[in-house]
Amino acid sequence: MEWRDLNYQETYICPVCRHGQIAALTLMDAFACAFCRHIFTSNLQEQLIHVEDSSQPMTWRWNGHNWKAANQLDVDLTIVVWLVGLALVLLPPALIWLSSHTFPPMRGSTWAWFPTVWISLTFGAHFTFVAWLLAEHYQVPVYITSKIWLREALGRR
Missing domain, CATH: 1.20.58 (Methane Monooxygenase Hydroxylase; Chain G, domain 1)
Incomplete structure (x- = not known):
């Protein structure tokens, strides 16, 4: 499996439910999961996504193959x-x-x-x-x- 950058043209496994696929929302700089319906904002330069519709501040970093938790818990x-x-x-x-x-x-x-x-x-x-x-x-x-x-x-x- 080759390394790939985080971008809005591809789909990725959802880091929250690990079941659905996240894809870019039309006319927005955001992703959404088709299964759990979470919405994510992204920072493509740092390869990060942040869940926006949760009370917990969760961020993941894309390493080219899968997601790694990037937020440091308090x-x-x-x-x-x-x-x-x-x-x-x-x-x-x-x-x-x-x-x-x-x-x-x-x-x-x-x-x-x-x-x-x-x-x-x-x-x-x-x-x-x-x-x-x-x-x-x-x-x-x-x-x-x-x-x-x-x-x-x-x-x-």
Whole structure:
């Protein structure tokens, strides 16, 4: 496969969903994906594209064959996101565990199993919620593709 410059005459794999093709929009200096419908502005001199219709500032550099992430994530924000996610996953089950060990159920009672199940359900629910938020924050390509396929399967575009 030969090296090729980023230009408006060719199509490229979408860096967001990694499924669709981006092509130039007519009469505009921009690209759009036919699958996920994201719109990108470009800097052809630096071989960069930037997604414009997302709340996350994402930029990719074309290296002649594929896209490489060019934006540097804000380290302070990344640490905060991970710390808040960790707290949301660990604190609620820890509080339930603490209360179930402070006031344990009577041994042999029919509901003695309930605190363990409640702790597990709380951990699972909070872990799922935080995983979804992280997938939205980092715009994971597998997540974006599955979200688009689900939207198309339900008949909404």
